[in-house]
Amino acid sequence: MKLNVKTAALAAFAATSINGSALAAGPEVTTQKLAENVYSMDALHYNSLVVIGEDGVLITDPANPFRAGLLKEEIAKLTDLPVSRIVMTHEHYDHVGGTDVFPNADVVAQENFEMFMDKDPLGMLPDQLDVTFKDALSINMGTTIVDLLHFGPADGIAIAVVHLPEEGIVVTSDMYAPKALTRGLFLTDSNVLGNRQILNELATWDLNYAITTHSGEMGVEHLVEGAEFHNDLYDAVYPTIEQVYQENPAGLVTAVIELGETVKLPKYESWENYKDLGEHVRKMGFAITHGG
Numbered sequence: 001m002k003l004n005v006k007t008a009a010l011a012a013f014a015a016t017s018i019n020g021s022a023l024a025a026g027p028e029v030t031t032q033k034l035a036e037n038v039y040s041m042d043a044l045h046y047n048s049l050v051v052i053g054e055d056g057v058l059i060t061d062p063a064n065p066f067r068a069g070l071l072k073e074e075i076a077k078l079t080d081l082p083v084s085r086i087v088m089t090h091e092h093y094d095h096v097g098g099t100d101v102f103p104n105a106d107v108v109a110q111e112n113f114e115m116f117m118d119k120d121p122l123g124m125l126p127d128q129l130d131v132t133f134k135d136a137l138s139i140n141m142g143t144t145i146v147d148l149l150h151f152g153p154a155d156g157i158a159i160a161v162v163h164l165p166e167e168g169i170v171v172t173s174d175m176y177a178p179k180a181l182t183r184g185l186f187l188t189d190s191n192v193l194g195n196r197q198i199l200n201e202l203a204t205w206d207l208n209y210a211i212t213t214h215s216g217e218m219g220v221e222h223l224v225e226g227a228e229f230h231n232d233l234y235d236a237v238y239p240t241i242e243q244v245y246q247e248n249p250a251g252l253v254t255a256v257i258e259l260g261e262t263v264k265l266p267k268y269e270s271w272e273n274y275k276d277l278g279e280h281v282r283k284m285g286f287a288i289t290h291g292g
């Protein structure tokens with residue numbers, strides 16, 4: 001049933017591209033070689049890691065059936081090997097579709113992903129998970145090692161940070177964006193204290209590339225700046241929150257809402273979506289006072 005829906009969606013996309021002159025050139029995939037057997041493929045607002053192993057190919061976040069089809073074509077230009085593993089960076093539904101395009105691949109995710117399998121009315125999630133892990137999983141592709149690490153909630157609760165230790169490459173999703181604040185709208189399911197913790201940890205690693213899924217820019221400096229932004233955000237709200245907590249805990253919600261109006265971080269004024277700073281401030285305030 002789910003397969004039929006997805007096939008129909010693919011057919012609809014195909015029909016659009018044949019009939020619609022605007023789509024005549026087709027969407028572009030930007031492929032970049034990052035290291036021996038390791039590539040990034042940036043297309044339709046998602047950047048996937050592609051690792052060519054001895055017996056198969058590992059990819060991250062196909063996103064949706066149409067984009068998965070594009071990846072499949074692009075990978076075929078590099079190797080005859082099939083996609084054998086699809087790693088989900090987290091459970092958010094816009095990242096996880098399209099696994100049916102690679103019918104023989106194992107879907108790999110952090111174990112919390114499982115909780116969402118019966119909460120998916122549109123059928124966007126994969127039909128099943130083939131491999132899950134709790135804290136860490138190391139995948140030997142024959143050509144290189146791909147480590148998956150879970151540090152707790154951040155942007156979602158089934159986070160798998162993807163790390164290639166030999167190549168110095170890391171993949172995260174939705175925790176930072178190059179020279180931009182994440183749009184406030186997309187913070188609904190983000191624990192920004194978790195983002196801060198992970199980004200500060202990764203900022204100490206020896207890295208050559210840092211992929212954040214929605215950007216083609218892979219400079220490690222963007223990850224470091226993302227960590228700094230979260231630290232500055234924390235430092236801007238914590239003293240007030242701590243004081244209110246000591247003096248009048250019942251006033252915490254009001255204090256957090258007010259901080260959303262008053263805190264400014266001029267250092268980031270030039271960043272895209274700076275107008276959404278208030279939502280980041282409130283998110284940080286509630287992460288500190290409320291968890292979630």
Ligand SMILES: [Zn+2]
Binds near residue numbers: 092
């Ligand atoms: Zn997300």
